[in-house]
Amino acid sequence: xxxxxxxxxxxxxxxxRYIVPVLFTVFFVWSIISTGISISDLISGYPNLANFIxxxxxxxxxxxxxxxxxxxxxxxxxxxxxxxxxxxxxxVALFAASNISPSKPVKVFARSIIATTRTVPDIAFALIFxxxxxxxxxPGILALSIHSVGMLGKLYAEAIEEIDPGPVEAVEAVxxxxxxxxxxxxxxxxxxxxxxTTLYRFDTNVRSSIVLGLVGAGGIGFxxxxxxxxxxxxxxxxxxxxxxxVVMFAEWVSGYIRVHIIGEEVLK
Numbered sequence: 001x002x003x004x005x006x007x008x009x010x011x012x013x014x015x016x017r018y019i020v021p022v023l024f025t026v027f028f029v030w031s032i033i034s035t036g037i038s039i040s041d042l043i044s045g046y047p048n049l050a051n052f053i054x055x056x057x058x059x060x061x062x063x064x065x066x067x068x069x070x071x072x073x074x075x076x077x078x079x080x081x082x083x084x085x086x087x088x089x090x091x092v093a094l095f096a097a098s099n100i101s102p103s104k105p106v107k108v109f110a111r112s113i114i115a116t117t118r119t120v121p122d123i124a125f126a127l128i129f130x131x132x133x134x135x136x137x138x139p140g141i142l143a144l145s146i147h148s149v150g151m152l153g154k155l156y157a158e159a160i161e162e163i164d165p166g167p168v169e170a171v172e173a174v175x176x177x178x179x180x181x182x183x184x185x186x187x188x189x190x191x192x193x194x195x196x197t198t199l200y201r202f203d204t205n206v207r208s209s210i211v212l213g214l215v216g217a218g219g220i221g222f223x224x225x226x227x228x229x230x231x232x233x234x235x236x237x238x239x240x241x242x243x244x245x246v247v248m249f250a251e252w253v254s255g256y257i258r259v260h261i262i263g264e265e266v267l268k
Contacts, residue, residue, distance in 0.1 A: 056237035063235050064242070067223060071242050074219035075250065077137045077212075078205035081144025086198055088149050093156030100160060100168075100186060102178075114157070118150025126212045140217030144205050152201055159193035160186060195261050199254040206250040210243055220246065 095101055096110035122143050129139030167185040176184065213221020220243055227236040 052233070055233040056240075058234065059237040059241060060232070060234035061238065063238055067220065067239060067242055070213075070218070070220045070223050071246050073137055074209045074213070074221065074246060075206060077140045077144065077209040077217070077219055078202060078250070080141045081148060081205050081209070082198065082202040084141070084145035085148030085152055085201065088145065089152035089156055090194075092149060092153040093160060094182065094186075096153060096157040097160035099163075099165065100178075100182065110153075111157075114150050114153040116150075117146055117148075118154065120147065122147035122208050123212060123215060126215050126217045130216050135216040135218070137218035140209055140212040140219065143212060143217065144208060147208075148201055148205065151204075152197060155197045156190070156194060159190045159197070162193075163189040192261075196258060199258050203250050203254045206247060210246075 092110050092113055095106050096114060098107065101107035101110070125143035125146050126139055129142045133139050133142070163186060167189065168181050171181045171185045209217070209219050210221040210224070213219040213223070214225045216222065220239060224236070224239050224243070227233070227239055
C-alpha cells in the first residue's frame with residue numbers, strides 16, 4: 001500500500017510526470033549515439049554470426065566426460081570462495097552494524113572494508129592473485145572470497161540492524177556479556193537472513209567463477225577461452241552445454257537448501 005501511495009504521488013506531481021520521461025528519453029538517445037549502436041552493423045554481421053554458430057554444431061560429445069573435471073572445479077571454486085567469504089564477513093558485519101558496533105571509528109573502518117571489497121571487481125582481484133600465486137583455481141577462490149565480503153558484509157550488517165532489540169536487552173539484563181548477547185540473541189535472529197544471502201551469493205559465485213576462468217583462474221571458464229583461441233568450435237558448444245548444466249544445478253541446490261532451512265512460508 002505504501003508503494004502504491006508513493007507511485008500515485010509520483011504520478012500526480014506534474015514536474016516529475018513530465019521531466020523524468022524527458023530526461024530518460026534524452027539519456028537513452030544520447031547513450032545510443034555515444035555507444036555506437038548500429039542496426040546496419042548487426043544486419044551486415046549476421047552471416048558471420050550464423051557461420052560461427054554453424055561451426056559449433058554438432059557438439060563434440062567425446063570431450064563431455066573429460067570436461068566434467070573442470071566443471072566440478074568451477075563449483076568447488078564457488079563453494080570454497082563462498083565459505084571463506086562467510087568466515088570473513090560475519091565479524092566484519094558485527095563491527096559494521098550500527099546497533100551492536102563497539103564504537104563509531106570501528107563501524108567506519110568495518111564499513112570501509114565492505115565498500116573497498118565491493119568497489120573492486122572480482123575479475124580485477126583475480127588478475128592480481130593470478131600474478132601473485134600463478135594460474136589455477138586458487139587465485140579464483142581468493143578473488144571470490146575477498147570480493148564476496150563486500151556484498152555479504154553489507155547484507156549481514158543490514159540483517160543485524162533489523163533484529164528485534166528486545167531479546168538482546170533481555171539477555172543483557174540477566175548479566176550476559178556483549179559476546180554472549182551476540183551469540184544468544186543477535187545471531188539466532190539474523191541466521192535466516194544470513195542463510196538466504198549466503199545461498200544467493202553461492203549462486204552468483206558459480207557464474208563468477210566461470211568468468212574468472214577466462215583470466216586463467218581455472219575451471220570450465222579456462223577451457224572455454226582455450227577452445228575459443230584454438231578455434232575448437234565443436235568443443236565450445238559442448239562447454240556451453242556443461243555451463244548451462246552447472247548453472248542450473250547450482251540454482252537447484254540453492255533453492256532446495258533455502259526451502260528446507262528457511263521454510264516455504266518465510267519465502268512466500
